[in-house]
Amino acid sequence: MELPSKYLQRAVEEMSSLPGIGKRTALRLVLSLLQQEKREVVGFAQSFIDLIEHTKMCKTCHNISDQEICGICSNPNRDKSTICVVSDIRDIMAIENTMQYKGVYHVLGGVISPMDGIGPNDLNIDSLISRLEPEGALEVILALSATTEGDTTNFYLYKKINSYPVKVTIISRGIGVGSELEYADEVTLGRSIINRSPFDLNISN
Incomplete structure (x- = not known):
């Protein structure tokens, strides 16, 4: 799929690397993001950065957690x-x-x-x-x-x-x-x- 922008191309490739998302769906999602306000897209991206940087795996049960030990344990x-x-x-x-x-x-x-x-x-x-x-x-x-x-x-x-x-x-x-x-x-x-x-x-x- 040839796209008019290398940045669009990369965004679609990254999006389509997620499970269950093909190239066409990825393109639709990326184009939808382009139509949003910049602050909304930045907030969207920041939520994933925060997810990667701040979540942990519980040391006891291996559940996802914001702390060393999850809320259940x-x-x-x-x-x-x-x-x-x-x-x-x-x-x-x-x-x-x-x-x-x-x-x-x-x-x-x-x-x-x-x-x-x-x-x-x-x-x-x-x-x-x-x-x-x-x-x-x-x-x-x-x-x-x-x-x-x-x-x-x-x-x-x-x-x-x-x-x-x-x-x-x-x-x-x-x-x-x-x-x-x-x-x-x-x-x-x-x-x-x-x-x-x-x-x-x-x-x-």
Whole structure:
């Protein structure tokens, strides 16, 4: 796509590098920005600069945060004995929207996927294991997507955690096989958490 300005060309290329945005959509978005007041566009750009410069990953759970420890981990009203394991930060947002969970979280940063070159050492698994005893964990909830990679990761985590005096549970399969957690509706996801079951029962089934 040949554009009349090298600056427009670069802006479109940068915009189209984002997930789910093709060249045509990127061009439409960039042209829309050009039609805005300069102060609005500068404010828009500054919000992303601030995001990169000032946000952190929580040292405890790897959630996004403005502080060293995120608001969930530092909240005295959260149940620290229950840790919900998710693959992505977006999954925390989805579960929080259900208002059915009062424990804490742990973000793996992905799932085991040999096809994509992602192994256990590429995920935040060791930091999960290191939390179990200091935080007095009584239950670890596996809330990964119902995919082959998610199931593989669930089983790996179960084998790692099983030697600890911690109950390992898994959210119910109200979420369709192959579905990503973030796309489940709030009611379905909330019920899946409430109706979670011991992981070893799912193995035998």
